[in-house]
Amino acid sequence: MTLTQEQLIASHKANLETLFGLTNKTFEGVEKLVELNVAASRAALNEAAAHAQAVLSAKDVQQLLALQASQFQPLAEKVASYGRQLYEIASGTTAEFSRAFEAQAAEVQRNVDSLLDSAAKNAPAGTETSVAVLKSAVSAANNAFESVQKAVKQASTVAEANMNAMASNASRQTATAAAAATAAAQGKR
Secondary structure, three states: OOOOHHHHHHHHHHHHHHHHHHHHHHHHHHHHHHHHHHHHHHHHHHHHHHHHHHHHOOOOHHHHHHHHHOOHHHHHHHHHHHHHHHHHHHHHHHHHHHHHHHHHHHHHHHHHHHHHHHHHHHOOOOOHHHHHHHHHHHHHHHHHHHHHHHHHHHHHHHHHHHHHHHHHHHHHHHHHHHHHHHHHHHHOO
16 A cells, blocks of 8 residues: 555645644643733732731731731632642643544554555465454554553543642631631730
8 A cells, every 4th residue: 555645745734734733722821821820920919019008007916917817818719729720721731732642643543454454455365364463463552552541531630639629628728727827816916
């Protein structure tokens, strides 16, 4: 089986389209990341200015301690939110790459299967065993590849669940610490 010039051109065209598509997805991910960081920086600057004003207007140490303690919970929630948004951007971009990779792998698998079928039809008599062994090896490689894909997807799911659990736990612990600090500040009055 020989490849024609049209088949080669079509293959190169499809590969270029995939490359440019993935490049665009990468830039979209970077744009989202920049937007997230600009928004977070702007919010942090505004909050720092407001907090500085509040600190300067504190009348005594207890009021200052209560003000400081009241900042723990919102800060922890913002950090957790930022982490979730960052994870969403990264996982979305990674998902695009995974889909493209899976599509390319499926195309390669179809081409290999077609090549093997053509080779089996045109093989000389007595080589059926060799062709069957080759087909079996390709099938085993495909099964191994699918197993690895499933394992990676499961690991991604576990990582996402762990991240959500850690964010929730950190938020609860910060709320507890903030409540304790507020109570301690109010107890000193």
